[in-house]
Amino acid sequence: MQNILNYLKDNKARFIRELCDYVRFPSVSAQPVHRKDLEACARWLFQHCQKIGLQAELQPTAGNPIVLASTPRRNSSRKPHHLIYGHYDVQPPEPFDLWRSPPFEPRVQGNSLFGRGASDNKGQHLAHLNAVEAYLKTGSELPCDLTFVIEGEEEVGSKHLSDFLRDKRSRLRCDGIVISDTGLVSKKHPTLTYGLRGIAALELKLTGPSRDLHSGIFGGTVDNPAMVLCQLLAQLRDKKGRVAVPGFYDDVEPLTSFERKQLARLPFQERAYRKFLGVPKLLGERGFSPVEQRCARPTLEINGLTSGYQGEGSKTIIPAWASAKITMRLVPNQKPERVRELFVRRIRKICPPTVGLEFRAEHGGEPYVIAPQSRGAQAGLRALKKAFGREPVLMREGGSIPIVNAFKKILNADSLMLGLALPDDNAHSPNEKFDLEVFAKGMAMSAHLWQELAQD
Amino acid sequence: MQNILNYLKDNKARFIRELCDYVRFPSVSAQPVHRKDLEACARWLFQHCQKIGLQAELQPTAGNPIVLASTPRRNSSRKPHHLIYGHYDVQPPEPFDLWRSPPFEPRVQGNSLFGRGASDNKGQHLAHLNAVEAYLKTGSELPCDLTFVIEGEEEVGSKHLSDFLRDKRSRLRCDGIVISDTGLVSKKHPTLTYGLRGIAALELKLTGPSRDLHSGIFGGTVDNPAMVLCQLLAQLRDKKGRVAVPGFYDDVEPLTSFERKQLARLPFQERAYRKFLGVPKLLGERGFSPVEQRCARPTLEINGLTSGYQGEGSKTIIPAWASAKITMRLVPNQKPERVRELFVRRIRKICPPTVGLEFRAEHGGEPYVIAPQSRGAQAGLRALKKAFGREPVLMREGGSIPIVNAFKKILNADSLMLGLALPDDNAHSPNEKFDLEVFAKGMAMSAHLWQELAQD
Numbered sequence: 001m002q003n004i005l006n007y008l009k010d011n012k013a014r015f016i017r018e019l020c021d022y023v024r025f026p027s028v029s030a031q032p033v034h035r036k037d038l039e040a041c042a043r044w045l046f047q048h049c050q051k052i053g054l055q056a057e058l059q060p061t062a063g064n065p066i067v068l069a070s071t072p073r074r075n076s077s078r079k080p081h082h083l084i085y086g087h088y089d090v091q092p093p094e095p096f097d098l099w100r101s102p103p104f105e106p107r108v109q110g111n112s113l114f115g116r117g118a119s120d121n122k123g124q125h126l127a128h129l130n131a132v133e134a135y136l137k138t139g140s141e142l143p144c145d146l147t148f149v150i151e152g153e154e155e156v157g158s159k160h161l162s163d164f165l166r167d168k169r170s171r172l173r174c175d176g177i178v179i180s181d182t183g184l185v186s187k188k189h190p191t192l193t194y195g196l197r198g199i200a201a202l203e204l205k206l207t208g209p210s211r212d213l214h215s216g217i218f219g220g221t222v223d224n225p226a227m228v229l230c231q232l233l234a235q236l237r238d239k240k241g242r243v244a245v246p247g248f249y250d251d252v253e254p255l256t257s258f259e260r261k262q263l264a265r266l267p268f269q270e271r272a273y274r275k276f277l278g279v280p281k282l283l284g285e286r287g288f289s290p291v292e293q294r295c296a297r298p299t300l301e302i303n304g305l306t307s308g309y310q311g312e313g314s315k316t317i318i319p320a321w322a323s324a325k326i327t328m329r330l331v332p333n334q335k336p337e338r339v340r341e342l343f344v345r346r347i348r349k350i351c352p353p354t355v356g357l358e359f360r361a362e363h364g365g366e367p368y369v370i371a372p373q374s375r376g377a378q379a380g381l382r383a384l385k386k387a388f389g390r391e392p393v394l395m396r397e398g399g400s401i402p403i404v405n406a407f408k409k410i411l412n413a414d415s416l417m418l419g420l421a422l423p424d425d426n427a428h429s430p431n432e433k434f435d436l437e438v439f440a441k442g443m444a445m446s447a448h449l450w451q452e453l454a455q456d
Numbered sequence: 457m458q459n460i461l462n463y464l465k466d467n468k469a470r471f472i473r474e475l476c477d478y479v480r481f482p483s484v485s486a487q488p489v490h491r492k493d494l495e496a497c498a499r500w501l502f503q504h505c506q507k508i509g510l511q512a513e514l515q516p517t518a519g520n521p522i523v524l525a526s527t528p529r530r531n532s533s534r535k536p537h538h539l540i541y542g543h544y545d546v547q548p549p550e551p552f553d554l555w556r557s558p559p560f561e562p563r564v565q566g567n568s569l570f571g572r573g574a575s576d577n578k579g580q581h582l583a584h585l586n587a588v589e590a591y592l593k594t595g596s597e598l599p600c601d602l603t604f605v606i607e608g609e610e611e612v613g614s615k616h617l618s619d620f621l622r623d624k625r626s627r628l629r630c631d632g633i634v635i636s637d638t639g640l641v642s643k644k645h646p647t648l649t650y651g652l653r654g655i656a657a658l659e660l661k662l663t664g665p666s667r668d669l670h671s672g673i674f675g676g677t678v679d680n681p682a683m684v685l686c687q688l689l690a691q692l693r694d695k696k697g698r699v700a701v702p703g704f705y706d707d708v709e710p711l712t713s714f715e716r717k718q719l720a721r722l723p724f725q726e727r728a729y730r731k732f733l734g735v736p737k738l739l740g741e742r743g744f745s746p747v748e749q750r751c752a753r754p755t756l757e758i759n760g761l762t763s764g765y766q767g768e769g770s771k772t773i774i775p776a777w778a779s780a781k782i783t784m785r786l787v788p789n790q791k792p793e794r795v796r797e798l799f800v801r802r803i804r805k806i807c808p809p810t811v812g813l814e815f816r817a818e819h820g821g822e823p824y825v826i827a828p829q830s831r832g833a834q835a836g837l838r839a840l841k842k843a844f845g846r847e848p849v850l851m852r853e854g855g856s857i858p859i860v861n862a863f864k865k866i867l868n869a870d871s872l873m874l875g876l877a878l879p880d881d882n883a884h885s886p887n888e889k890f891d892l893e894v895f896a897k898g899m900a901m902s903a904h905l906w907q908e909l910a911q912d
Binding site for chain 1: 486487488547548550551554612639653655657659664665666667668669670671672673674675676677678679680682683685686687689690691692693729733734735736737738739740741746749750753755757758759760761762763764765766767768769770771772773774775778780781783785808809810811812818819853854855856879882883884885886887
């Protein structure tokens with residue numbers, strides 16, 4: 001093991017340079033204009049996998065390609081087989097003006113590498129690739145067979161991954177999946193995530209007059225779609241901070257007292273948290289701690305509002321339409337389709353007859369939990385402890401990795417979530433970064449992990 | 457008079473070509489990028505005034521220039537002096553994709569000329585210029601001295617006109633102002649407008665977290681500025697369609713029964729109106745007819761909403777801020793400053809401590825009424841009848857021409873509003889047009905008007 005860890009140390013500077021090369025691709029899956037960049041990014045990754053000694057393939061899909069890369073193996077191999085999942089696509093960088101340096105010009109400052117995708121998710125799966133490189137280049141025997149599955153559509157709902165998993169089911173048959181796409185509570189709290197929230201996204205559009213109307217000539221006689229939108233959305237949250245959609249909480253599995261105890265172990269300082277987010281006051285569902293609120297309770301968020309004139313100055317109109325982008329975060333055992341249906345039913349019920357109503361379902365993903373006592377989870381906890389030199393914590397994550405459910409369903413395998421993103425990494429925000437110390441510890445964790453998993 | 461009317465007929469084709477030339481300037485005052493276009497447009501107008509025989513000047517202001525043009529006069533002149541007001545600036549053309557032909561490439565189709573500004577207001581004041589040209593070019597004696605004041609900032613609140621009027625007070629001393637910037641009920645109902653609504657515009661911005669946040673990682677613990685914006689705005693209209701801002705109606709002068717009778721004379725077909733606007737159902741303040749609602753009752757409209765991600769696909773964020781553009785239409789005797797103050801007070805009162813609050817006051821203008829029995833109004837009614845061959849109607853207009861109050865205050869003169877815009881001219885909307893028959897009748901009306909006003 002020591003020569004593997006030495007290799008990782010000796011190549012640190014190159015690993016950072018390679019991460020910079022990787023981050024430089026503006027692989028924004030939500031924006032069709034970046035299709036070519038996604039292809040170029042996938043090609044870079046594919047070539048990188050080949051270079052470090054993996055048997056790599058660039059697999060086309062109906063969307064962005066998937067990079068599939070396996071460790072070389074003998075036919076007689078009876079080692080456990082693990083998949084490592086990651087995604088090379090990134091969130092949109094907008095708004096550009098809030099970035100201190102351009103999102104796709106990676107910049108190392110102190111112990112951080114800034115750039116869109118540095119943490120979510122390029123840096124995290126590169127840590128695993130580097131660990132595997134260390135095994136291969138030092139001639140060390142890998143205790144597991146490994147297959148990397150790195151896709152390009154995670155940020156838009158992994159639309160083509162399930163089909164891909166089904167197609168390659170026999171090749172991808174495995175004992176488990178390792179995913180580093182979650183959070184690390186802090187550098188002092190290496191973290192195993194045993195649950196994720198699900199998601200249901202949709203867009204709601206209200207149509208009023210057939211065109212923007214002069215608010216002087218017509219104002220007073222017709223309804224205003226922007227006002228109706230506000231009145232509808234305002235009714236979706238009650239005074240206790242709960243989602244006011246009838247039936248929304250029906251399928252929610254209550255937190256056990258064991259879980260509430262585990263979550264209470266996690267460090268949380270309200271004042272520092274508030275300051276970090278820059279908000280004057282926190283707000284969450286009454287009766288739950290902030291940690292519970294953000295990882296184990298469902299939410300409804302407005303992600304965007306669009307209506308009428310948004311340019312400089314004023315334009316005296318009644319807008320022809322108004323729209324909102326909505327996501328709901330789900331917890332076990334809520335189902336995205338069911339929750340979306342409840343939402344639509346609610347809006348239809350309270351929408352006045354003065355406007356038209358359109359819905360567009362966007363991506364969805366189910367919530368997920370595994371037993372923290374399972375053998376895979378225990379191996380993950382040991383690897384974390386060895387790499388970070390600290391007792392790891394167990395947590396649930398507020399974000400969603402919908403494909404975890406696809407792995408379970410299609411490959412019948414559980415996912416081990418060993419996240420390397422710090423809370424201040426600004427995932428999905430301007431000035432996203434990746435901590436380079438965590439990058440190094442992540443590589444070591446990965447190197448240990450294959451030993452621990454093989455010992456099972 | 458006949459040779460003047462003949463001149464107008466004989467030159468009809470050229471007048472339309474000149475209006476096309478004029479509409480071709482994208483003189484959008486709300487958008488700084490068009491500053492040069494505004495200057496070029498003003499210069500064209502100035503040269504046009506010179507060409508038809510007026511003594512014209514291009515007057516600089518701290519904003520866009522004002523074109524000032526007078527009929528030639530002898531020192532001994534004892535004729536009445538009237539001003540003709542207009543504006544060469546136009547509303548923003550957005551959204552472009554709804555225009556059937558480009559907004560600044562005027563297109564004649566049937567009896568209409570399509571283009572941004574064709575009706576509001578280029579075509580309307582050009583009708584007066586053409587009538588004056590007819591007097592001058594046929595060598596006919598003008599019964600009044602006339603001065604055109606055509607500004608370039610009406611659509612952004614006429615910021616520099618008042619100063620200009622004050623500076624030129626002695627030169628602009630006059631017996632009255634003629635403005636064609638209002639509506640014509642229909643071609644069968646030549647219209648004298650005796651009242652206007654005022655306006656108070658403002659922008660409201662709510663600030664939440666210091667940046668867009670990942671709605672999975674943080675969602676559930678912080679308030680969402682877009683949701684708060686919806687909840688605040690939703691509270692500003694009650695179930696009777698009234699503005700729910702305490703004190704908002706305190707200064708509203710009730711409609712007299714004479715006025716309600718006059719307004720009831722105006723043709724109004726709910727079904728056709730609804731169809732024309734493309735709305736499934738009308739909505740207005742309970743207890744008032746649609747005609748009253750849109751010209752004699754105050755309103756509050758959301759003109760635009762902006763928050764979070766508005767691009768393609770979805771972005772799972774809690775937006776850092778949310779904003780709304782608001783205008784309130786006012787009736788006598790509401791004051792814009794007072795109403796804005798009531799609005800701000802209300803929002804401050806109901807805004808939760810989880811977000812920050814910012815206001816920006818935009819333009820404002822007071823409502824206006826004149827006595828329909830006045831001599832000027834009677835002269836206007838006679839000119840309308842002669843040009844259109846129909847009995848004119850008296851109405852109040854829902855739109856705002858804030859400068860009417862400035863004329864009253866600074867020049868102590870009343871404005872005669874003889875509008876030439878048809879209800880389907882799409883002012884402030886895509887596919888704005890000007891009716892060419894009304895254009896011709898407007899010229900004749902103007903030619904008659906100077907006779908009628910001089911007879912007073």
